[in-house]
Amino acid sequence: MSAGPLVASGVGILLLVATAYVLIGGTLATTEVMVEAQSNLATYQEAKMRTAIAIQNTTIADGALYVEVMNTGSEPVVDIASIDVYIQSGGVPVYIPYRDGANHWDRVGIAPDEVHPGELDPGETLNLSVTYEEGVDPTWVQVVTGNGVSSSAYIQVT
Numbered sequence: 001m002s003a004g005p006l007v008a009s010g011v012g013i014l015l016l017v018a019t020a021y022v023l024i025g026g027t028l029a030t031t032e033v034m035v036e037a038q039s040n041l042a043t044y045q046e047a048k049m050r051t052a053i054a055i056q057n058t059t060i061a062d063g064a065l066y067v068e069v070m071n072t073g074s075e076p077v078v079d080i081a082s083i084d085v086y087i088q089s090g091g092v093p094v095y096i097p098y099r100d101g102a103n104h105w106d107r108v109g110i111a112p113d114e115v116h117p118g119e120l121d122p123g124e125t126l127n128l129s130v131t132y133e134e135g136v137d138p139t140w141v142q143v144v145t146g147n148g149v150s151s152s153a154y155i156q157v158t
Helices: 005-051
Strands: 052-059 066-069 084-089 092-096 104-111 125-132 138-144 149-154
Touching: 052 138, 052 149, 066 138, 084 125, 125 138
Parallel strands: none
Antiparallel strands: 052 066, 066 125, 084 092, 084 138, 104 125, 138 149
């Protein structure tokens, strides 16, 4: 009897074991990535559920719109620059970016800002100014946090 079939069988078994090792390793790595992604998604959704804002007051003065936004939730809004502001003028919504261009919004202040300076903590009010182009007559404003929670209000012109 020759050793050829025995060697071929041994090599075949080694190839099967190596293939199984590669497949199992890839499956475990993919599973680990999926579990981490689901965990991050759950954390993000929990933070979104605890986030709430409410527009308290709107004022137009000196060609600018001033909006007071109160954090009524239990989650702080950490990144103020990631807030989006929209106004409506003549039935058309207009996106207002943060500190960029003729139409822009800027942070005036946060009151009281004692616990985490520069962050909108629960119970604090963010006062922001919206500068818009001449001839625009805003009738409505919407403020959206970085995690998608929003509040809107009609602008009371006095």
